[in-house]
Amino acid sequence: MDVAALRVNSDRLWSALEEMARIGATSAGGCNRQALTDLDRQGRDLFVRWAREAGCTIEIDEVGNIFAQRPGTDRDAPAVLAGSHLDTQATGGKYDGVYGVLAGLEVLRVLNENAVVTRAPVEVAVWTNEEGCRFAPAMLGSGVVSSTYTRDFAYAVEDKAGLRFRDELERIGYLGSRPAAPRPYAAMFEAHIEQGPILEKEGLTIGAVTGIQGAYWFDITFEGLSCHAGPTPMEMRRDPWSAAVPVMAGAFALARANGPWGRATIGDVRVEPGSRNTVPARVVVSIDIRHPDAATLETMVAGLHALVERECAAHGIFGQTAQVWHMPATAFDARLVERVVSAARRLGHSCMEIVSGAGHDSLHTAQFAPTTMIFVPCAGGLSHNEAEAATAADLAAGADVLLHAMLEEAA
């Protein structure tokens, strides 16, 4: 058996994606299969059936994460895992998450039909509630395993209708008994559509993901003095915008100065009292700051704080910065990133190292196991959208890279 000649079956992978996409299919061509709904149960059941047919043993943990294992010859060897999620946004696509799970399943099928024996077990994981749109926070199932959240915290999370995570998990039959705790793993790979435009723009097929951007969310409050828009001369105002505008422009400049990976986004602004002929008393600006390198991110944050202080002092405005959320920058395992790069090269696929702008379960698994991700292009970089699209050829290329990176680790 020439293992180097193994390739995934592109048609089989494509039809598995299409069959899964029928569960929760929307009229606009996307998917609505939110975590722990009846549709999520159907999607899980389909995966479990396929994995059993592929000869796997199935384990479900206490937060509903599914582990399908194909044994190796060495019972004690840590497993090599491919994993992602099957839940979607309410107006989600067919590939976000699902691709990583079904590419893993395709790897198992290729190994089976070629009777490939591996030393280490090969495993496929389905992480519970990655999207976070029904039950916040996102990436909850992997987050319990990584001890980012406790099991009981997850159990108590409620959706908008007041239904509890644990009750819904039990209702759909996926409240398992395997402890939601790390086991030793040799490697974890998550194949995923890029959800951004870079690979498509560069005309490349594979992204070897070196890490996930760190992020900070701030609310910056600028307080001045409310007054009439007509009678008050400009130089006699204490207009919160006089500080807020240069701070906003400065945040964008900070991101550009730390390019190409620096990001600044102002997604929400609140103006009080919010009247067109009144100088506002208060302006609250949300700023989302991101960078994949932890030290650079801290430098950007320090720059933002200095900016707020300087502009508020210069314009007699009271400024206050509140940190709303922080996601630490995650660096993936360098050895596994190199595995992905060299597998892509051997398979003849163009490849670049890339950083993930979005959070993924891999952010959590990297806390307890060597982890990396494999990105493939998606049309227009569009994701969390029913029009999300990827080509069969790119999806197969990513799955081939997954197959060979996993085989090397499990050999």
Ligand SMILES: [Zn+2]
């Ligand atoms: Zn995803």
